[in-house]
Amino acid sequence: MRSLREARAVVLADVARAARAVGLSWDASAVSRIETGARQLTLDEFLTLPRIMTAALCEPTTLVTLLADGTGSLSETWALLAEPGVAHLAVEAIPDLARKAVECSKRAAETQGGDTDLYDRAAELGVTPEALSDAMTELWDVRSLRAERERRLRESDTDLSQPTRARTARGHLTRQLMAELRHHLAENGQ
Structure with a gap:
């Protein structure tokens, strides 16, 4: 996450703003703690992370992109998590309200040309x-x-x-x- 953000010269506040647009209460400090491993992601946050980073980076970002190590390859564990079937099962675990909030935020951002x-x-x-x-x-x-x-x-x-x-x-x-x-x-x- 940090390497993608820094490579595109995006600041922590931009990621936090994108997270708030999908209903999370992140600030720049929370993003920094997540990037350093000092704060763990909830399942909802983890599954929403590609949406957040897509908005912050202004380019499509997937779980595979986020989970790749510095060489562009995935470890076996991360590759398993990034499989479409696994992601689908995990999405089913998100409470309906959170899923609806993410979907509404996505539609609103798309309606406004992606400028959340x-x-x-x-x-x-x-x-x-x-x-x-x-x-x-x-x-x-x-x-x-x-x-x-x-x-x-x-x-x-x-x-x-x-x-x-x-x-x-x-x-x-x-x-x-x-x-x-x-x-x-x-x-x-x-």
Whole structure:
């Protein structure tokens, strides 16, 4: 999980935000503890992990991808867990309410073009997701904070091959974009 995240210069907060979008109460600290093995995953969390990482990394992620070791191969135990039949049996063990919550979150994110971050940012700014989306379109002609952040990151001279520098730059840009949004929303009486 950590190697995938760091290879794509995604910060812990992005993974935590994706987890919250599917109903889990993770923060960046929880993600860090999970990555280091200091915190174990529940069955629900384990089975939801591909969905969380797909949203955080902005690319399809499967249990097989997550369970592969550094060489890209799976140990026999992890390979067994990643088998479709085993995953299906494990899904049956998830309580109906949790399964419905995951399915609803997935449909909502897909309806919004996969940008589950929009809901979190709108709540942080105290506006509706629609108002936030409109503000981003007015300011930057995009409907995603992540898209604008990545555009600005590409235009900067930041060395993206250095994960720490890329994470730092992303954090700085996100704070800058949120400040621009706050100012814009205040000017427009929202």
